[in-house]
Each structure stands twice: as C-alpha cells, then as structure tokens.
Amino acid sequence: MWINYVILVAMWLLGFIGLFLIIPRKNRRKGFLAFLMFQAIIWLCDMPAFTYGLLTAPVRELPKATDLPLTIDYFFYPVLFSIYYVNKRIKGSLWYRFTYFFIWITVITLFDIVLERYTDLLEYGILTWYGMWIYIGFLFYVSQVSCNWFFKDKTLFQAERCESS
Structure with missing residues (x-):
C-alpha cells in the first residue's frame, strides 16, 4: 500500500524537475499554457x-x-504533454512528427499499463490497453490542436501601440 504513495511522490518530484529543467526558460510560457490546456481537456474527458x-x-x-x-x-x-509540446519540431517532416507523437503516446500508455497492473493507482474498467492508447492519443492530439490554434496568431503577445491624435 505504501508503494502507491511513494509512486505519487515520485510523480510530483519528477514532474517539477521536468517542468523546470527539461522545458527551456524561453519556452516556459508555452509549456505552462500547454500544461493548463491539457488539464482542461483531460478534466472534460x-x-x-x-x-x-x-x-x-x-x-x-x-x-x-x-x-x-x-x-x-x-x-x-x-x-x-507540456514537455512533449515544447520540444516537438514544428518544421520536421510529417513522418518525423507522426513518429514523435506515436513514441510519446506509446511510452505514456506503457507507463499507464504498469501503473494499472502493479499498483492500485489505476484500474481499467471497460477500457483495454489499446483503448487507453487511443484515449491518450486523443487527449494529446486535441490538446496539441488547441495549443497550436492559440499560438498561431503572434499578435496576441504583442502590445498594441496607442496613437494619440
């Protein structure tokens, strides 16, 4: 039973390390928005x-x-997701972007399967491992589309200049 709580503490520690060490300082705003966007979408789902x-x-x-x-x-x-989103290549080939997405989804699903099989943190009800893979892929895809839509217009981040007449 205590191993479940050790895993939860490890997730918090690795999460904070990932947020502040893997995401470059110049991309933190993008990473935090991706973090919040994924939270909103996973909550709905x-x-x-x-x-x-x-x-x-x-x-x-x-x-x-x-x-x-x-x-x-x-x-x-x-x-x-925020680490994934900040570190993906925008100008890479379609094959590279698909492979990058596929690898991330597969690794996270494998982690999820290990949690389900060896701990009491998750249990699959009706879902199977491939259903979870599709579910996580859906969450990542919708979050990525939402973040791409938000960051598409660069004028959102530029201050408007007021001209006095």
Whole structure:
C-alpha cells in the first residue's frame, strides 16, 4: 500500500524537475499554457470516464472529494504533454512528427499499463490497453490542436501601440 504513495511522490518530484529543467526558460510560457490546456481537456474527458466505470482509481489523494486521481490526471500527464509540446519540431517532416507523437503516446500508455497492473493507482474498467492508447492519443492530439490554434496568431503577445491624435 505504501508503494502507491511513494509512486505519487515520485510523480510530483519528477514532474517539477521536468517542468523546470527539461522545458527551456524561453519556452516556459508555452509549456505552462500547454500544461493548463491539457488539464482542461483531460478534466472534460476523465469526468465521464471515471463516472461511468471506464477507469477507476482505488488509491487517491482525496478519496472523499473526487473519484479522479489528481496527481496522475492533473499534474503528471499535463507535465508530460507540456514537455512533449515544447520540444516537438514544428518544421520536421510529417513522418518525423507522426513518429514523435506515436513514441510519446506509446511510452505514456506503457507507463499507464504498469501503473494499472502493479499498483492500485489505476484500474481499467471497460477500457483495454489499446483503448487507453487511443484515449491518450486523443487527449494529446486535441490538446496539441488547441495549443497550436492559440499560438498561431503572434499578435496576441504583442502590445498594441496607442496613437494619440
């Protein structure tokens, strides 16, 4: 039982290390927006998934408050997405971008499978491992499209000059 809490603490430590050491200082704003965007999207998708039994989390940080695993869903996976989003190549070939996406989704799904199989942090209800792969891929894709849409217009970050007449 204590191993579950050790894993949760390790996720928090690795998450903070990832946020501040892997994401370059010049890209932190982009990384934090990606973090928040992924949190919003995973919240919308995980509420029904946990409510209808697709996933369960027997060991949680706040068991009487919510059925959702807060560390996994609202900190660790968003950190992984922000690292992914900041470090992806925009001008790479389509094959490279697909491979990069595929590898990230596969590694995160493998981590998720290990959590499900060897801990009480996650349990798959109706979902299988390939359903989880599709689910995580969907979350990453929608979050990436949303972040790309937000960062598309560079004038959003430039101060407007007021001309007095």
